[in-house]
Amino acid sequence: MDEQTRDAAKRRASESAVEAVSDGDVVGLGSGSTAEHAIRILGDRVEEGLDIVGVTTSFQAREIAIEKGIDLTTLDETDGHIDVTIDGADQFAGSDLIKGGGAAHAREKIVASATDSLQIVADPTKETDVLDTVVPVEVLPDARTTVANAIRELGGEPELRWAKRKSGPVVTDNGNLLFDADFGAIDDPETLATEIATIPSVVEHGIFPGYADAVHMGTEDGVTVFEY
Numbered sequence: 001m002d003e004q005t006r007d008a009a010k011r012r013a014s015e016s017a018v019e020a021v022s023d024g025d026v027v028g029l030g031s032g033s034t035a036e037h038a039i040r041i042l043g044d045r046v047e048e049g050l051d052i053v054g055v056t057t058s059f060q061a062r063e064i065a066i067e068k069g070i071d072l073t074t075l076d077e078t079d080g081h082i083d084v085t086i087d088g089a090d091q092f093a094g095s096d097l098i099k100g101g102g103a104a105h106a107r108e109k110i111v112a113s114a115t116d117s118l119q120i121v122a123d124p125t126k127e128t129d130v131l132d133t134v135v136p137v138e139v140l141p142d143a144r145t146t147v148a149n150a151i152r153e154l155g156g157e158p159e160l161r162w163a164k165r166k167s168g169p170v171v172t173d174n175g176n177l178l179f180d181a182d183f184g185a186i187d188d189p190e191t192l193a194t195e196i197a198t199i200p201s202v203v204e205h206g207i208f209p210g211y212a213d214a215v216h217m218g219t220e221d222g223v224t225v226f227e228y
């Protein structure tokens, strides 16, 4: 699938997911190139009269939402409740997800766990039978060596994520560092999720076991919707 076809698939997925949003909803706004389509489409609907407020998952999502004129709120103001969230994923195997390719998974998980209905938008390159892409792990900077050792003890190979146009590591929106940890095929995402979460000073990791309520997978000529 070339980049243009893939981008069209991402947009089709987003058009489908936006149908889950109704007037009056508090809407979680995800991060990444696929979720960007969804935020832009929602912005167009708002201009046409759709009445929603958004809760953003990243600096990127906030910038796009402001540009598109979507009113924003916070989880504190909504009593920790979100009706629908539309977000992307790096991989999905049924309702199990790996997220964090954009280093936003900590806030994405807060928003997802506060959400009644998590709608995932993806293109076909994200679908897999068994999760096997790297797991992003956000850590407090002082703990990078101890967390790296603990990841190795769990059978993973951690690599500090390096910035592309800066001499140094990626620093998350929360001021932390990030490992991409290669665990190979992850047969039991729920157990690995718990094990990584219990490492001292891990802020959040990118395994979202059983989180998706629906995955909208844009294809070359349509959309396949998986509901869970």
Ligand SMILES: O=C(CO)[C@H](O)[C@H](O)COP(=O)(O)O
Binding pocket: 030, 031, 032, 033, 034, 035, 087, 088, 089, 090, 098, 099, 100, 101, 102, 103, 104, 105, 108
């Ligand atoms: O989890 C994420 C950011 O932390 C993104 O949703 C995920 O990386 C997918 O991004 P894209 O739609 O650009 O492939």
